[in-house]
Amino acid sequence: MDNVIVVASGKGGTGKSTVCICLSVALVKKGKRVLLIDCDCGMRGLDIMLDIEQDILFDASDAVCGNCTFAEAIYGSRHNKNLFLMAAPFDAENELSPSVFKQLVDSVKTAFDYVIIDSPAGISSGFVTAAAPADRALIVTNAEPTGVRGGLKVRKKLEALGIKNLRLVINRFDRKMFKKLGFYEDLDAVIDAAQTQLIALVPFSIEISVIMQRGAAGLENSSALAVFDRLADRLEGKRVPLLFG
């Protein structure tokens, strides 16, 4: 199975880290063992979003420099058994090269059903590193032209890197706002502009935002997870319909 997934966007703030955590929790709920890797070097945040900031002694750069074993750089989440995190280097100058990061992921991935990689915004070196070990990618956008253009740029870059299995996640979708803004006639127009097949439409949800600020506590029992359950099923190859919020 192609089980290493990079979550990318181009434009910042579209919801990559949120999608990474919600998708991982949904996969764990289905009995999967999931490793989340924060690859937003210098700007990491998944440790805070999982409420394990205080636990992190070693990050990915420590693991490859020999300051610790690979296993010692992997931390269990507080609220979800079978969900693990490897943190990004705290300082930007410790960014890993694509080949070193790929070797790291290749060494640890067999212990997990899925590896989900959170990438930095943009298409510069940090993004190329994040994408290096990936079998497939989720491109996260909001239904607005700047996000979609960023997503399209990322798509081209991922294709150039040889990653062909690409799917679109439209995040923070609010139907009323979408109609009012009128950037696009309908959702099909967004998908056409992004040139990528849609795999999930995630509604704007205060609940998701609040749960993320609380270390993802209670996420597994939240109704907000339903759309990510479907996303997890679709990644597993199940033919379940999209949920339209």
Ligand SMILES: Nc1ncnc2c1ncn2[C@@H]1O[C@H](COP(=O)(O)OP(=O)(O)OP(=O)(O)O)[C@@H](O)[C@H]1O
């Ligand atoms: N579906 C959603 N509904 C409501 N708020 C959301 C949703 N998804 C994300 N957010 C909020 O949007 C903000 C940005 O989300 P997030 O940090 O996940 O984006 P990002 O793409 O990882 O950002 P960056 O490019 O800085 O890494 C956060 O405040 C988050 O809580």
Ligand SMILES: [Mg+2]
């Ligand atoms: Mg992020």
